[in-house]
Amino acid sequence: MPPLLSSPLRIGDLELRNRLVATAHGSGVVSAGTARPGDDDYWRRCAAGGAAMVIAGGTVVGSDSGNRTGNITDASLPDAVPGLRRRAQAITDGGAVPVCQLVHLGRETLGAEIWEHPVAPSAIRSPREPVRARVMSDADIDRVIADFVRSSRHAAAAGFAAVELHAAHGYLLAQFLSPATNHRADADTAAGRAAILHRLHAEITEACPGLVVGVRVSLDGAEEAGLDTDGLCELLPLLDMFAYRNVTAGVRTTYVRDMATAEPPLLPLLRRLRAATAGPLLVSQAFRSRAQIEEALTAGADLVGMARPFIADPDIAAKLLSGADNRIRPCVSCNEDCRSFTPVLLCTVNPALAPPGLAARPARPLRFGPPPSRPGKVAVVGAGPSGLEAALRLAPAHDVTLLDAMPWIGGQLRTAAQAPNRTGWSALLRFYQDNLTGVRTELGQRVTPADLTDFDEIIVATGATETDTAGAETTTSVLTDPHRFRPGNRVVVVDDGFGYWPALGAVEAALAGGAGQVTVLTPVAAIAAGIPAESRVQLLRRLAGHPVDFVVQAALAEVRRIASGTVVRYRNVLSGEAIELICDRLVVAGERIATDWRSFPENLPQARVQVIGDALVPRRVSHAVAEGYAAAETILTGARVPAQAG
Template sequence: MTSPRAARPLQLGPLRLANRLVGTAHASGAVAGGVPSPGDADYWRRRAAGGAAMLIVGGTVVSPNSVNRNGNITEAWRPEIVAGLEARARAITEEGAVAACQLVHLGRETLGAELWSHPVGPTVVRSPREPTRPRALGPAEVDGIVDAFRTSAVHAWSAGFPVVELHAAHGYLLAQFLSPVTNFGPDATTVSQRVRILDRIAAAVRDACPGLVLGVRVSAEGGEEAGLGMDGLCELLPYLSGFDYVNVTVGVRTTYVRDMAVTDPPLLDAVGRLRAATATPLLVSQSFRTGASIDTALRSGADLVGVARPLIADPHFPRKMLTGRESSIRPCVSCNEDCRAFDPVLLCSVNPELAPPGESARPAYPLTLGPTRRSTDRRRIAVVGAGPAGLECATRLGPDHDVTLFEGRDRIGGQLAIAAGAPHRSGWRRLLDYYSDNLSGVTIRLGHRVSAAELEGFDDVVLAVGAEETLPREAAGTTSLLTSQALAGGGEPLRGAGHVVVVDDGFGLWPAASSVEAALAAGADLVTVLTPAAAFASGLPAEGRVQYLRRLSGQPVDVRVLSSIVSVSDGSVEFESTLSGARTRLHADRVVVAGERRPADWSLLAPDNPRVHVIGDALVPRKVAHAVAEGHAVAREYLLTAGG
């Protein structure tokens, strides 16, 4: 859906924004020792080329109090930072976008990383995410905080950023000053008193940077700690009228990056109320994925709509959205894996073209059998398996070669389809829909188990036949037992089971986690989780784990850690403590095992004459990111050797 509202320009102070789509704050991770590396500017240039009206660069701190030891956060107060900031701003503006720099002080938060300094705050109230209380700032230190923001803003402004945004959201320091839970002294009894630090910073920045556009980011939720509920936020917003725009989002640390359980933008229904409380241009953000939701937000009173992860997945999201090509947008699935790990830099599970600095694509190493063949002719290429690896390969090759995609099941997706059918995991469906909509030129043969003899007629063969989940030997011969794969499409096989036991493999990944939610959705009275690990769901992305465990809060779930399965029989399961060796037997109506996934045997499909690539789980079962990257790598090789 093309939104004519989203295409309208907007005057923001002295600046004209070309449209209503903004890339909200995030960081490339291409920073070393607090200073941007050359790959950082390359990242922002690619995002700016995608058509966003304004890009807000995040991950930029104003004080040594907020510096982590690995040095991948930009340290804006340092004079030597200006050259790196100049490269960022130039990369953005040369591509036609407005460059904005967000500034933050973490305060009592550490982002889960080790700091060189110690956490501070307006009071000594401990964050629920930290083991210790912060040290309370004295009046002179608050003056120093104001000056740190001023100094950092001057560096950004002098480097070519015409916009600076103050980060007063997500429970970081400025949000701690705004919250009555964390700022409650005699000089902080009213909203106007608590907002005074923002007024002071704004005055200092404007005095030092004439003509600068100054925005502020605030967030709803977390009112019980260092955040603000919707009522508190709407009480605050009128006091922010001195800013050139207000950026409203949701959540505190660990919840502000929503996982795929969130299917609609959390602020969508509140935009009208936010508009009524805000006197300045209003930017709303978080989980906007579709043209329909963007248009609804703009019709409801938002002036701008912000996206971050969708730009990471597809930097051309804005231009495609504005030109009616929504189905061609490679979608963010909200898995929160590579985009939150920064290992080694910002990556994306579904975007193989986002790569470490110096690489043209995400590194990938398919298994190749046979020599490289150069040809200017269209090749006949068979792709066997319509999971993420096969789909990625076929999608990219379809317009340039004669591609046939074989799939033994009656639908595309492979492991993606299984994952997409689990409760609260529908984000993967967006990726499947993208592939389905973009297989132009590909002949698709579903429900067909191809033979090696059929493949002999092709020039090249790509084997992406996936993997299968296996049951442990302790479960042999039982009828009450299922693999987690058997729950594809939801928990219907568990319907009517009162007590479901889920056996984790100890790695705490989504197969076991989703099995628990499937059992609850099927109406189980009790779900018992057995895991040999010291914690359950420990392998999930950090923010996903927090949100997952919150969904289980109050549910009939019992987790037995350090517990290994001994045997399963119809009607019961026996397990033992990995420490004491003590054994326990539980009644169980059904038992679901997250078993080891093993590659399907592709050797019988490898023909003698065509060149063969083996990719994805057919090599070794791993994550979606590996499958997508290997599918992309094979397609890229064919396109390069064909001169395409």
């Protein structure tokens, strides 16, 4: 008998090869509502990695639910069918069942400009929108149902085996299902609120014989446009006509949980969910490990879905099925690239995911010296994310030595992973540690050019350091020493104005240490502006109820010591008013300055030198990983890339 993870499953007329599903997401390779060439390349790669079913998301059913940029597929358009056909065929070619998820956003606009006005079941404003939507008439409901049917016809004609109705995350169908957002005359009961799903199922199956129809619903956000556990369990038995139920969690801004969510939120509820429905049950949200997936399957789920882990490593299913767990490039749930679509779907940890026509994410290491005449020894100086990626990429084919002044790998990524609720970065470091087979590591000693005269290729990935302020601690120092904070401490954290994780991590570290009061000074008018929107919502929820004050438009002016502590003087950047407060610990997020790497190309004329990552310019993990990958590719391909002026 095959293990549960690899067991096939039948859903209607569909045969699924295992229990792993790539749940709905979009490639972003879309223009004017239609998939562009290159979109199918993404889906073919996703399916070829072993998933049993691949659900293509980001597909609306009409122009009144799309944004003005047009990078969301509109399945109601006849012109969309050719692109949908390429997408469905690509998934089929990869061996997976192709599913098209269909959605109408209703009162939600995704925070983007739209061409038309939003609609909703009732006149109840979303907490994410400035105004309430127009209330739908019966004729509006008829029109939207016709849009779903027309979109389903197009999906079926394009070769999709199934459609999934998106009735989750607070979008239109979820707005009908939730008593918080549906106050229509027929909405007194769960059956009344679910009537629109019954009608959609009946009309789609009549119009598209043979097309399998599933539905996605979600838990949480009951006060907005969602359901609590009781409401979800009351709803599930009413959805037995659907071929499968996809259950997830959250509403808009909370349904893409970041790395602070350590465990899948549905795991504790699975036995109850299983008891509420007899048909195939797919569960998703924050599943990242074999143990979590197997626990879900043992508790009664028939299928387990993931989206971001397939973006980080499209081969995740095949690796899980073969037992190669340590070779999975892990999704760390940072949400920094996969949620922005600038310009298309990208991933912080996966440099091979690139815009159409490119083999890898664009990156340009700084290069000096001629390439060697033949493959030679490679030194990677610096074991942060850029150096680790370069060494990993080169290891199978080259003689590689990885060097770092610290006695451990990780660089500033290791520091970031030590912040409360940011330990997801540790998974990436474990991945590198487990897969640096064949790489010689020399840690704990500072490297000079004189140590590298025997090498033909030098990759400089020496990172950056955080500047300090007299009388204050750096974010690096407090995150690497969690015992610095004491219960009752009065702590001031000074943000650099960019609202990114170093200062925010210091805030959470202070609270974890029992600080009695944390005051955050920022010279700008926003709080945590530099982190993804979903992370900001989740962070502020974590901070709610704790002794934290944010003071905006406050610039640090002076620091001085007195007997009772540290006096922090700041000024309002608008009025100029000066204010003082006393604290026990002052933490200032300093500018990160690239280390001085110039001695390497100056003193190693026999070698080609490439400078990457924060040593070049301090930026995000995505830049470091991409440049490490690019530097390795230059060596692997023997590319004679011209040197750049230094």
